[in-house]
Amino acid sequence: MNLYPLGLRLDGRRVLVVGGGAVATRRVPALLDAGADVLVVSPELTPALHGLVTAGRLGWRQRRFQPGDLDGAWLVQVAVDDPAAAAEVSAAAEPRRVFCVRADDRTEATAWTPAVTRHGPVTVAVLGGGDPQRAVRVRDAIDQRLADGTIPVAGTVGTAPATAGPGPTGRVVLVGAGPGDPELITVKGRRMLAEADVVVADRLVPGLLLDELPARVELVDAAKIPYGPAAAQEEINRILVDRARAGSVVVRLKGGDPYVFGRGGEELLACVEAGVPVSVVPGVSSSVAAPAAAGIPVTHRGVAHEFTVVSGHLPPGHQLSLVDWPALARLRGTLVVLMGLKNLPAIAETLLANGRGADTPAAVVQEATTGAQRALTSTLGAVAGEAAAAGLRPPAVVVVGDVVGTLDRTD
Incomplete structure (x- = not known):
């Protein structure tokens, strides 16, 4: 037929x-x-x-x-x-x-x-001559090659940019790489990497994603930019804008999600101010992925109906900290602390001093979703000392609340 x-x-x-x-x-x-x-x-x-x-x-x-x-x-x-x-x-x-x-x-x-796969503006439809299974097999093979970049779709325009000035032909895409496992980047995120001319990568980005980049792609290691955090961010912003104005598709690859303590908002605003087209591909945040990888649900029926995510990179009481730790101590739900391992003793002490019970379950998950993942389960009163004794190191996520241990099964 x-x-x-x-x-x-x-x-x-x-x-x-x-x-x-x-x-x-x-x-x-x-x-x-x-x-x-x-x-x-x-x-x-x-x-x-x-x-x-x-x-x-x-x-x-x-x-x-x-x-x-x-x-x-x-x-x-x-x-x-x-x-x-x-x-x-x-x-x-x-x-x-x-x-x-x-x-x-x-x-x-x-x-x-037909059996269909879609990658941004590219739609592939396969008819198998009356055999649906044949069509699906061919569709899946093409889908895999589109996803890993072996069938290039560079030069396409993806989703509509947040701003689309008439001048530049390049653009910037802020892509969340996920919590560590390279397979946890989204399908769209991987497609953006396959289209990139320039990749500006954070230190927490899965290395295997970078290893897959073609030789033609310029890789900028954001962790090696000197001059301190503030000046380094300005330099990153400048690189994004300059490369896009030169006509390149620039992917800003960030660990986790671009907007969860990732300064993605600052980078987007810098592009908008410069008139550079910019869009965002959300990523899987370690705030939920790390607990999940360690068998801890951040919410659970009858246990916790809320969870709060905070940054712990500044200790409680620091003049620049925007976290209301005493208020967090009074919450009944789950508390997830990112970048807080160094300050865990002070964080635990503050939570205890403001009413959170010393026997509250707590956990620390190091390098979640990777081969180096380690998890420690303890209580709020003991977690800081036990994490130090165990030699846990960043990046690590701290979880405080009754959800810790909820999914444990005993014989």
Whole structure:
């Protein structure tokens, strides 16, 4: 069977979906993402589809299909497993010249849905000659090569930048690299790395991500910029702006998430002020990933319904600290402290002095999600001394609260 592949622009155009079960649940999100005006006809809906109806994102006629449902439709997707009901839709669609996709019998359809992968502006659709599994295998192989950069998509424009002046052709992307495991960078973050001409990397960025960069990519190690933290940040800002103005795609690769104690906001503002297009790719923050990797949920039903993340790089009482440690001591939820290992004795002492119990469970997780991960479980009264005795070192995340040990299982 010879097919003519075609990309459909469905924005604002009616697409009818007949059926409200699992197949429809899989098909509808892509139609909505394409901007289609989706109408579902079915006596019942899955909870996911019902939620979309409640949110006003699609229409629903709560009954069986009627031929008049096709009026105004550009495409119909039949998502029922009843051959007779599906054939009724096909028969009504044919004289109306509405292309019909059928989940029950591809040979009776007038259109097929391909296996699809999307990487920013690039969409790859694979038809397997009537074999869906073949199409998925080919799609997955292409998807992997797009993700790791062996099929380059450099020169594309990704998502719309936060600011788009007419002059520069380059741009800056702030990318969160995740907590340490190179596989925890997002798919979009990895794609941005594959498109980069320049990468400005923090010291906490997974080294394997940098090892994968092509030789053509200029790598700037932000940890080696001299002159102290404030001057170094100004130099980083200058590098981002200058390289982008020169026409390069610049990725600012930061450990964790760019905005969680990462000064990503300062870098974005510097780009905006300079008129350089800039966008942000969020990353997995160690504030939740490190506890999770050590078997600690930051919230748990019946134990903690809130968690607070603070920086511990300045000790309690420091004139520049913005953390209200006495107020944190009175909270009942989980406290997560980043960059606080050096000041852990003072932090624990302050929390104890302001009412947090000495027997409150506490933990320290070092180099979470990497091969060097170590975790220590203790109590607030003893954690500082035990962490020092164990030789734990930064980067480490401190967790204080009853969630520590919640998932422990005993025989």
